[in-house]
Amino acid sequence: MSRIPKLPTTGTKENRPGLLNSRPISRTIANGLSDADKKNLLLNHTRPLRNGPTTTAPAQRLKRAATAPSSTTLPGKVTKIEKKPPTVAPKIPPYDYKARFNDLLEKHKAIKSEYNDLKDKHVEVSDDYEKIKETAHSSASERDILKEKLLSALNDLREKTAEFERMKIDFEIQKHENEDLHRKTKLLEEISLNLKKKSAELDKVQSDFDDLTRRHTSLKEETEALRVLTEHLKRVSIEFDKLKLDYKDAQEMIVKYKTEAEALQNILASMYKEQRDLRNTIQDLKGNIRVYCRIRPPLESESTKPLFNLNVLDACSIEVEKIELNFSSARKGKSQHGFTFDGIFTPHASQEDVFAEVSPMVQSALDGYNVCIFAYGQTGSGKTYTMEGGCGTEKYGIIPRAFNMIFTSMEDLKRMGWELTIKASFLEIYNEIIYDLLNSSKEQESHDIKMVNSKGTDIYVSNLKEEEVKSSHDFIKLMMFAQRNRQTAATLNNERSSRSHSVAQIKISAINEKRKEKFTSNLNLVDLAGSESGKTTQRMDETKHINRSLSELSKVILSLQTNQSHIPYRNSKLTHLLMPSLGGNSKTLMLVNINQFDECFSETLNSLRFATKVNNCRIVKAKKNLTMVDT
């Protein structure tokens, strides 16, 4: 901004005119002199040399000039004064005036040229001064502008400062307020935290209180229950005391009754024995082989089938009659036959009616006798229905009813000190081979009939499954299982069930520890194969076997009837199996089943004739299998 040239800083501080006193003005201004200083400075510069406060003599000035620094710097122009090495003037003798004059002349010349130089320099300095003046002038105006600006800036500054001060105060106030707020916030946070804690504590206290309330309620209830219980206990205690007395009385009574019961039990046992003996006397009188005839009613589907005449003459006799219409045949005319048995079951007889007659035989088994009940007759005559029955307890046949009876009697026998074990097995004899009906696997083991002891009075079938039965329900389940197995075999081999003998064996083992008695008895319930003759090759084969076993059965019965020494039991599987139940020590009941269809007349006649043969046979008095228990 300043165009003032830089002046040399060297030189004396004396306020001399000209170059020697030329301090750089710009520097002084820049150094911030006061206005008065600046004025003085300018005046000093412009004052003529002679008006200077310290006017020096020309000789002195010359001398100073001679010793002055060899170079001076002027603003704008730099004049270099060459430094000459000081020449040592030869000492002039005082007498040499000429030389001294020449020397003075020389000095004068030098001063003169110096003067001229200085003059030139003065002119230069004057120019510079003018320039500086101008510059100073413009600087002054600039300074004024700047001053104004400075003033306004100062005003602004003052205002800003005032504003700043205000703001500072405001800031301070704000700061205080902020701090205050901060403090309050902190305080609030602390209060809120405390509140939260208190609230949590309150919640806990509340839940504790609720807990306590609940416990209090339950305790109250328990107390109430306890109170009720205590009252009840009091009552019970009174009752207990009463009962104790009653118990004492009862105990005395029990002892009394026990003695009486024992006496009664003895009476009962002897009565039971008498009753049993009487029963068996009656049985003996009736005969140990008993034959009944059952006539099957035609089914709805058979209602159109022609029937032959069948007259039930009395409870034990029937008459069958067929009128031959084929007059060309030799057997034309009436064919009438009468038969007498131990009983006749008409088509109206129910399963219950049949069992009522059969039950004494089951009772005999429970009394310790071997019993065999078998159904005989042609296919479809009602053998299976008679032995096994149909669905529902009403239609139950002899086998399930016999079991029901055994389990009912077991209770009475228990009361008299008898413990009974009942075992059951189911088998089928087809074409002289024994099949275990309780074994459902296809791979059947071979079954042989073997002797239990050397006396040959009892037999057993090897590899035959024997299940202990605890209830009649167990037995029904077992019987149904055997029926299913028989039906499966029948499905595989058409009509096999009709062509095979089915045997349900029930073994009763009884022991009376008190009386030291025990017995075992066998109850064989047999559904024989159809007695008719077959027509096909296979049927012929089957028939051969069936007929053989049935004729062997008739032979055995005949041998028994005629008291033969040798009874041919072993000639067929059936007779061999039934040996214990057919022999002297047994009771046999045969049910001959017939139907009334005209087409079945001759087979019916055959069945009735066979039954008559059996009926004529009287087994020797049966013996009970009772033995004494080894002690």
Ligand SMILES: Nc1ncnc2c1ncn2[C@@H]1O[C@H](COP(=O)(O)OP(=O)(O)OP(=O)(O)O)[C@@H](O)[C@H]1O
């Ligand atoms: N007394 C009866 N009352 C009502 N229906 C009977 C009677 N007897 C037999 N039936 C019925 O007659 C049909 C033949 O009887 P069942 O099967 O018992 O004869 P079956 O002699 O055993 O024949 P199979 O030798 O083929 O086994 C069956 O449907 C059976 O329900």
